[in-house]
Amino acid sequence: MGIIIKPIVTEKQTAITEKMANRFGFRVSPDANKLEIKKAVEDMYNVHVVSVNTINYSGKNKSRYTKSGLISGKEAAFKKAIVTVKEGETIDFFSNI
Numbered sequence: 001m002g003i004i005i006k007p008i009v010t011e012k013q014t015a016i017t018e019k020m021a022n023r024f025g026f027r028v029s030p031d032a033n034k035l036e037i038k039k040a041v042e043d044m045y046n047v048h049v050v051s052v053n054t055i056n057y058s059g060k061n062k063s064r065y066t067k068s069g070l071i072s073g074k075e076a077a078f079k080k081a082i083v084t085v086k087e088g089e090t091i092d093f094f095s096n097i
Contacts, residue, residue, distance in 0.1 A: 003032045003040040007093050008080065022050075022085045030056070030079045037081045048086040055080045 008025035016023055028037055034052040041049050059077040063070055085091065 003029050003036050004044060005029065005078075007091075009093060016082075020084075021090065022087060024083050024085070024091050026081045026083060028054075028079050028081045030077065032079070032081075034081075037083070041083050041085075045091045047089045047091060049083055050086055051084045053082040053084075055082070 005027045008027055013025040016025070026037070026041070032040075034054060037052050037054070038049045041047065041052075056079050057077060059075045061072070061074055063072045065071075
């Protein structure tokens with residue numbers, strides 16, 4: 001399994017990218033460190049990474065009521081990386097579509 005799982009393309013992340021055109025979000029492997037994330041992004045997208053900020057999200061407990069009773073579960077925990085690339089460079093997530 002690779003370091004980068006998938007790019008984050010949500011409304012909130014898109015707003016951040018529009019405000020600061022050189023920041024992009026990725027969902028990454030939980031055991032990856034900043035140096036590994038930097039190298040993986042540079043190799044995959046051919047850009048120069050200036051900085052990497054990481055955020056660990058713990059899984060939230062969820063429950064719902066159904067006909068058969070209360071069902072309890074947990075969302076998956078994940079790690080998110082906000083990558084800042086060099087000024088003037090950009091990453092196009094939709095170029096392969």
